[in-house]
Amino acid sequence: MSLTVAVQMDPLDQINVAGDSTFALMLSAQARGHRLFHYGAEDLNWSDGRLWVKAHPVTVQQPTSAGAGDHYRFDAPVSLDLGDTADVVLMRQDPPFDLGYITATHLLERITDKTLVVNEPAQVRNAPEKVFVLDYARFMPPTLITRSTDEARAFLAEHGAIVVKPLHGNGGKAIFKVEEGGLNLSALFEVFNQTWREPHMVQAFLPDVVEGDKRIVLVDGMVAGAINRLPGEGEIRSNLAVGGSAEKTELTPREREICEALGPELKRRGLIFVGIDVIGGEWLTEVNVTSPTGIVAIERFDGTDVAGLIWDAIERRVAER
Template identity: 40%
Template sequence: MRVLVVMDPIENVNLKKDSTMAMLWAAARRGHELGYALQQDLYIDQGRAMGLIAPLQVFENTAEYYQLGEKQQQSIASYDVVLMRKDPPFDMNFIYTTYILEQAEREGAWIINKPQSLRDCNEKLFATQFPQLQVPTLVSSQQSLIREFLQQHQDVIVKPLDGMGGTGIFRLNYQGVNIGSTLEMLTQNGSLPIMAQRYIPEIVDGDKRILMINGEPIPYCLARIPQNGEVRGNLAAGGLGEARPLTERDRQIAAEVGPFLREKGLIFVGLDVIGEYVTEINVTSPTCIREIDAQFGTSIADNLFDVLEAARS
């Protein structure tokens, strides 16, 4: 297959942790032809989705891990699969990119994940479609409603709807002294909705990332365990990553969410689970492949390409 990756600058990746590199290495091992583009390289010309696309070679276990050729104007739809792996922030530029990729989709390209679903499925809000799998959750910009929620549940996590890596997450106690200033900052003085969730004590045992491929779970997850008194388990916030087999409850959650992911064309997704509950459904650029592979000897990117090749054969 011809495989195009849209990603952040390849020279800046963290080789020890980057899931996109795992995907590219798997594609190269299988003999697929790789192309590389940044978000700003994509464009529409006379109604056709195009890109300034560079031929890409990738190499494992070496400091010289990639080689790029000269950029060429190419139709995005000339590629069989397009891996949309641009990290958040999910801003207007990201949305414009999904419109370009949607045009490529109409021309026959297969975008992983589906552009419309990248727009529709906000990683915090998408989880609210499964209230039976969540702790009590409120989404609002109104301080009065959030304060009522805090009084009811007494120990609450608040976070922005567009954050990643644990940024902007606060734990509030109903007797706290900084409630007003925290909510003013997060809601931008009542103009921006945020999410409030009842605190889940099981966070001390880890915030589990369950990777889903075409609606089916990988049998191991990565528990991201908060360190040094932190409330956040995110690896970017200093959490410790410990791979574990899925529990029976993890499998139940995956079975309930999986059909919705397939329906929406969300092929590679990360469910975030704390204790018994789903907190987020990550669709933009899920990670944790490398950590699970390293601890359990899996090859999750190969699992992904098994699905892609079977669908394109």
């Protein structure tokens, strides 16, 4: 089966080829004989029921050396009808999950009767990372969603040290630990409330974070692999994008319970590629559906071809349409 695959993502010259999950998916697709096209979310056009982009046919390869910049080659751009010509759209641009992202999901939703969009755009829109996870609050650490400094201070008094983070943040950005006593909590909330109109996420600080934050990847609802991400020196954040490091890991019984609880719902929603984050082997903190990562590190440690598993799932879904 040869598919026409349109990849909606950030500029290829700006990615970290060594660890980028989208690039790994593109390499895997190309190896299977699928035709690849690259475009950005800002390139979407709609008129008279058609959704189309000016997209570059693209060929990808591992770079010849670090920083060589020869990891992709564009051919002349073409007008690509995403509903009539593309078999698959990979929606893989990085967050923030803002109005631009939401608008892209609305536009792509209009072609899902013809073209498989991964992940399913309406479900991506309805399942932002730190909101969808609230459906599984029984697995979460104590959590508060609020814009109120008074509520945050009461939560701090109840739980001791806390972590404050943007509700729609990504990549470990703007995550702050506030120690017991709440020094600078008011000032932090002033900044958060001036920066973001939505509420913020406040959680009890989990000391186990020093032992790592596990990223577990699920493909069509099934566990495909995991890595443990360790925070860098002087950090509580373990995201690889902010200096964390990865190590090989195994799932705990509690983590398997979490995956078994989430898996059927992820599959039902058409969320084929999902990354969940678990701290201390038991505390679920996020369900990442917009542009999850981690498959390159999993393959490096476990030898599991997660990209191949994702394409197996995609090809099955296309064949069933």
